[in-house]
Amino acid sequence: MILIGVDVGGTHTRVGAVDGAGRLLRTTRLLTPSGADGARLVALIARxxxxxxxxxxxxxxxxxxxxxxxxxxxxxxxxxxxxLTNIExxxxxxxxxVEIGLPVHLLTDIQAATWAEYGALDPRPGRFVHLRLGTGAGLCAVLNGQLEAQxxxxxxxxxxxxVDPAPTAAKCPCGLRGCLEGFVAAPALVARMSEHVGCGELRELQMHYDxxxxxxxxxxxLAGDALAVALENVSRTxxxxxxxxxxxxxxxxxxLLGRAVEAYGARLHADRSQKRSSIRAAQWGDDAGVMGAARLAARPLFDSTLVFGHT
Ligand SMILES: [Zn+2]
Known part of the structure; x- marks a missing residue:
């Protein structure tokens, strides 16, 4: 069995082949054309x-x-x-x-990554949540083997x-106030760093930290404390x-994750009635979306009317 996963990101699009045992056989990466319309994007993916x-x-x-x-x-x-506003x-x-002569199953990147990370665990947990932090922040769950519909x-x-319930918390572009994205997403972190050392990449913040x-x-x-609040919310709910x-x-x-796990532990220490989730770093890196998209395509799940959600 050969499954193909395609993961379209804001910067790069990845395409990969996965075998029936869940092994990633090979991948290729291309730049996602800025402002591309559907036809151009489809042509690039097909190539x-x-x-x-x-x-x-x-x-x-x-x-x-x-x-x-x-x-x-x-x-x-x-x-x-x-x-990808041009292909909405x-x-x-x-x-x-039509272009590749095969049916294509559509899902969101956060769902694909969540399914890949869930599949990487042995044994697989009964109640699993994946938090993904990049240019934005999103989450999805696998509960008793079922991918969550959103x-x-x-x-x-x-x-x-x-993560900040104060009525005066900063307003997020999504319309809510106090969103995790404003603390831990890459644009927010780079903007805070640039106040001190000029523009740079996120890896440089790790170097300054070290x-x-x-x-x-x-x-x-600041980011670790905010992430700890999200971890506690997710863990409890x-x-x-x-x-x-x-x-x-x-x-x-x-x-950042080490700092957040420390802060999460301190929050639970203050409230010992709460169950402590095992907090882990993701395992698949940049290939999570490709792996999860391929493996989910093999499931009949997508014949349903489920609609998957916002990242
Ligand atoms: Zn928001």
Missing amino acids: AFRKITEPSGESIDAVGLALPGLVDAKTGRLIRSVN GNPIADALG DPTRSTHHPLLV AGESFALAIID YDADVVSVGGGVIMALPS
Whole structure:
């Protein structure tokens, strides 16, 4: 069995082949064209698909396409997306299916990553939540082996990701106040760093932190405390056995998760009635979306009317 996963990100699009045992056989990466319309994006993905599949001549069993935003899996359309506004409403799954001659199952990037991270655990936890921090912040759960269906009408961040309930908390672009995104997403962290050392990349913040520079310690303390609140919200509400945290922010800034786990532990110490979830770093890195999209495409789940949610 060969499954193909496609993960369209704001910067890069990845395409990968996965075998029936869940092994990632090969991947390719291309730049996601800025402002691309559906036809151009489909043509680029189809070219990458052929690059991945033609040399081996293997028959392909299923294709999963993960997009950043809110999608309608039933109609194969992207409903809303911060990064891909030009293809909102476009029947992109069908268009890609016609181009490559196979049905294409549509899902969101956070769902694909969540399924990949869940599948990487042995034994698999009964109640699993994945938090993903990159240019935004999102979460999804797998409860008793079932991927969580999310509210298709919600246009804001997940309410569990509100970490500052004060009425004066900073307003998030999603419309809520005090969202985790304002503390831990890459643009927020880079903006805080740039107040001290000019523009830079997120990895540089980790270097300043490792050098003990006080501004970096303060930024990561603030972000770690905010992430700890989200971890506590998620852990308590889902009664989670395992919460994994991944995405580009965690890859570039591993100290953030350590700091957040410390703060989460301190919060639970103050309230010993709460169950303590096992907090873990994600395992799949940049390939999570490809892996999860491929493996979810092989499941009949997407014949349902489930609509998957906002990241
Ligand atoms: Zn928000």
